[in-house]
Amino acid sequence: MLQSLIKNVWVPMKPYYTQVYQEIWAGMGLMGFIVYKIRSADKRSKALKGKIFASDGWGRKTPSYLFRTRRIPVLN
């Protein structure tokens, strides 16, 4: 199957893939870089959101939660 793929696709298209489309391959690299940046930023923001609203396993709040909210002491 690989041989038929090489014979029917690679051999006729070789001058295109190697010479004509060089700049398009560079453009595809640029597009891949943009996709990587967007995906990593999305992952980072989701992780940050999860961290801010999370609590530890013992039911205690995270330091950022304690920092963001007011502590009102109650005297009984």
Added chain:
Amino acid sequence: MNENLFTSFATPTMMGLPIVILIIMFPSILFPSSNRLINNRLISIQQWLVQLTSKQMMAIHNNKGQTWTLMLMSLILFIGSTNLLGLLPHSFTPTTQLSMNLGMAIPLWAGTVFMGFRHKTKAALAHFLPQGTPIFLIPMLVIIETISLFIQPMALAVRLTANITAGHLLIHLIGGATLALMDISPSTALITFIILILLTILEFAVAMIQAYVFTLLVSLYLHDNT
């Protein structure tokens, strides 16, 4: 009702597996290739159409630009056939997805820009300043031309996405309105149905025009840079 309108644009899955790749590859089946000199009617018509389009589109280019003929003809055939197949009821149109259109626009636009900077650096840089600009406007105009250059791939992708998505949404809405009006007032439903038919004819035209516009703009960017 809002939920139903936008679910038709969700990427399709069959039993949990995404089949969007199969859907994207499907239009290629409709364009058979042949090694014969004299073909059957279908292939002859397709070859005649491709020849007509390629002669008209590539006539303005020099030898370097004409090496992109295969790419541009594949592009217009793919976008045209995908858009037209999307007009079938309940079908999925890959060109409604911005990710897909950006994936087509960014490499092609970047390819033309890199080609321009690599082979004709001075001319490519000269595009940032139109001829006959007054001296005190030069800094602002260079900034404006740079912004307009970087907006080109975004405009290409968003134009195609918005046109096809908006057309499909309108057909959904007016079809839904026709159905809802049939019980209330058949005469109004008839008018809405006539509007739906006219809109469908418009969408056929828009499908082909958007394919042509996308390819023509890429061809123009190529002409500027070769």
